[in-house]
Amino acid sequence: xxxxxxxxxxxxxxxxxxxxxxxxxxxxxxxxxxxxxxxxxxxxxxxxxxxxxxxxxxxxxxxxxxxxxxxxxxxxxxxxxxxxxxxxxxxxxxxxxxxxxxxxxxxxxxxxxxxxxxxxxxxxxxxxxxxxxxxxxxxxxxxxxxxxxxxxxxxxxxxxxxxxxxxxx
Numbered sequence: 001x002x003x004x005x006x007x008x009x010x011x012x013x014x015x016x017x018x019x020x021x022x023x024x025x026x027x028x029x030x031x032x033x034x035x036x037x038x039x040x041x042x043x044x045x046x047x048x049x050x051x052x053x054x055x056x057x058x059x060x061x062x063x064x065x066x067x068x069x070x071x072x073x074x075x076x077x078x079x080x081x082x083x084x085x086x087x088x089x090x091x092x093x094x095x096x097x098x099x100x101x102x103x104x105x106x107x108x109x110x111x112x113x114x115x116x117x118x119x120x121x122x123x124x125x126x127x128x129x130x131x132x133x134x135x136x137x138x139x140x141x142x143x144x145x146x147x148x149x150x151x152x153x154x155x156x157x158x159x160x161x162x163x164x165x166x167x168x169x
Contacts, residue, residue, distance in 0.1 A: 003128070009034035009052070013044040013070070014059040014090070019113075023057060023090075026117055030124075041065025045073060048081055055127065060091035060098060067091065068098075071105035075141035083141055084134050086127045090115060106142020 010032055012023045020037045027035050036051060038044050042065040044058065056074075060067040067089050075083045086108040091098065094112035102110055108130060109123045132144040 003125075005031045005128075006033055008032050008054045008128075009036070011036045011038070011044060011047060011051075011053040011056045012058075013038050013041060013056065013062070013067070015039050015062045016059070019059070019090075023120075026120060030121065041067060041070035044070055048074075048085070049079070052082065053085065055124075056085055056087045057124075058087060058089055060089060060093055060102070068101050068105045071102065071107060071142075075106040083136070086130065086143075088123060088127050090120070103145060104140065106140065108143050 010027055012020050014020050024035050036047060038047050040062045058067040058070060071087060074080050088109045089102050089107045090111045090113060092113040099110055108127045111120060111123050130143060135144050
């Protein structure tokens with residue numbers, strides 16, 4: 001099933017000019033025409049206050065505002081114009097601490113650099129088709145971190161009620 005992506009607007013936030021060019025070229029190849037680019041999180045904050053976007057692709061390690069700090073602002077600040085905007089983080093730092101911090105800040109998807117074009121497109125399409133509910137709580141705002149996998153098992157079976165069968169199998 002093909003999707004018409006031509007009406008999407010995407011903000012790319014990365015301090016590397018080469019990475020912004022690469023992402024812009026991939027997005028254009030996918031048919032996305034409205035692509036905005038900025039080089040840091042603080043400029044991204046000002047940008048989305050003035051320009052509505054459908055999705056944000058952001059790096060983590062930038063100054064003066066990191067990708068995770070931007071996510072916290074986007075999801076939690078009363079000044080944020082749309083805390084529900086999907087955000088994909090692309091970063092060279094895929095340590096457990098960074099991936100957990102991004103998840104806890106409300107990232108929609110995470111891609112480690114170096115990345116393949118195939119992996120990037122798959123993650124982008126996942127984010128665009130993501131049907132998880134948005135959670136807004138005291139300590140978290142973002143897409144539901146639980147992924148439901150319906151493999152045909154009844155709810156009780158997925159929760160372990162068939163533990164005895166699985167142990168003896």
